[in-house]
Amino acid sequence: MLDFDKLDKLIHEKGRLSIMTLLASRAEWPFQELKAQLNMSDGNLITHLRTLHQAGYVSFTKEMLDRPQTRYALTTKGRQAFQVYLKLLEEIIKTSRS
Amino acid sequence: MVTANEAETTLKTIRSLMERATIYRAVSANTAILGGVLAIALSAWGIFTACGQGSSDLNFVASWIIVCIFVSVVNAIVLHKQAWLRSEPFVSPGMKLALRGIIPPLLAGVALTAMLPPIPVLVTLWMLFYGLALLSTQEFAPASIQWLGRAFVILGVLTGLLWSLCRPCANPLFFGSAAMGLSFGVLHVIYGVTTLRAVKAGRETEAAA
Numbered sequence: 504m505l506d507f508d509k510l511d512k513l514i515h516e517k518g519r520l521s522i523m524t525l526l527a528s529r530a531e532w533p534f535q536e537l538k539a540q541l542n543m544s545d546g547n548l549i550t551h552l553r554t555l556h557q558a559g560y561v562s563f564t565k566e567m568l569d570r571p572q573t574r575y576a577l578t579t580k581g582r583q584a585f586q587v588y589l590k591l592l593e594e595i596i597k598t599s600r601s
Numbered sequence: 602m603v604t605a606n607e608a609e610t611t612l613k614t615i616r617s618l619m620e621r622a623t624i625y626r627a628v629s630a631n632t633a634i635l636g637g638v639l640a641i642a643l644s645a646w647g648i649f650t651a652c653g654q655g656s657s658d659l660n661f662v663a664s665w666i667i668v669c670i671f672v673s674v675v676n677a678i679v680l681h682k683q684a685w686l687r688s689e690p691f692v693s694p695g696m697k698l699a700l701r702g703i704i705p706p707l708l709a710g711v712a713l714t715a716m717l718p719p720i721p722v723l724v725t726l727w728m729l730f731y732g733l734a735l736l737s738t739q740e741f742a743p744a745s746i747q748w749l750g751r752a753f754v755i756l757g758v759l760t761g762l763l764w765s766l767c768r769p770c771a772n773p774l775f776f777g778s779a780a781m782g783l784s785f786g787v788l789h790v791i792y793g794v795t796t797l798r799a800v801k802a803g804r805e806t807e808a809a810a
């Protein structure tokens with residue numbers, strides 16, 4: 504029997520799930536690219552990223568190119584949590600079909 | 602509680618987001634149509650003048666190289682504009698990955714062109730190396746690019762086989778021009794038109810066209 508409570512609520516929120524998905528697709532993402540890809544406001548994106556960072560799922564690096572740039576990446580903990588989340592979703596579908 | 606339907610929808614959303622983020626189209630559909638039409642026109646001119654006095658292997662190679670450079674520059678401008686519209690850098694991680702795959706087969710093609718083999722052999726090599734260059738991006742390219750790559754490789758092999766059969770009786774410049782029109786001309790037009798239709802129908806993303 505599946506324990507649905509195991510589904511990570513932090514990741515399951517729509518905005519944060521999109522962020523986690525993009526971060527899982529590449530090694531790192533500049534803030535501006537994330538914003539353009541997700542079509543989110545600066546404030547909304549920053550809030551979600553901060554939540555994920557506080558949970559230890561996301562790390563960031565700041566660098567100075569022609570202007571300050573912040574790059575975000577999944578931490579090992581974040582990647583593992585995302586994989587567990589995906590597996591659980593697959594399990595839910597399999598269980599309902601069997 | 603999460604239902605199976607909700608789980609399925611979530612997984613679909615994740616997949617489409619990942620595809621959007623990782624898929625890179627190295628050949629823009631609009632440029633492919635332009636390149637295809639130019640190739641058909643140059644091929645028709647080549648077929649028409651194949652037996653004339655002005656035709657030579659060098660003219661053939663030079664005219665196709667000029668068209669190739671022109672279309673490549675237009676493609677770069679279009680990709681730059683599309684990246685700008687998405688507020689993304691022109692030299693994106695996707696482009697870097699694509700270039701890493703595309704450059705080796707294209708350089709091999711350039712090196713063999715410099716050796717000036719007989720025109721039908723050269724055309725066969727161009728088709729094969731271009732097809733292989735496109736296929737080298739298949740891990741992150743949309744399906745249409747993969748089909749274009751496969752079509753070029755198959756047509757390249759068939760062209761080589763056909764030339765080995767027709768060699769005694771066919772004019773090399775006539776044969777080469779016809780093969781270039783069919784491959785770089787017709788295949789690019791088909792690719793461009795089907796991609797634009799897919800974008801309109803919502804099967805492929807606008808950004809990737």
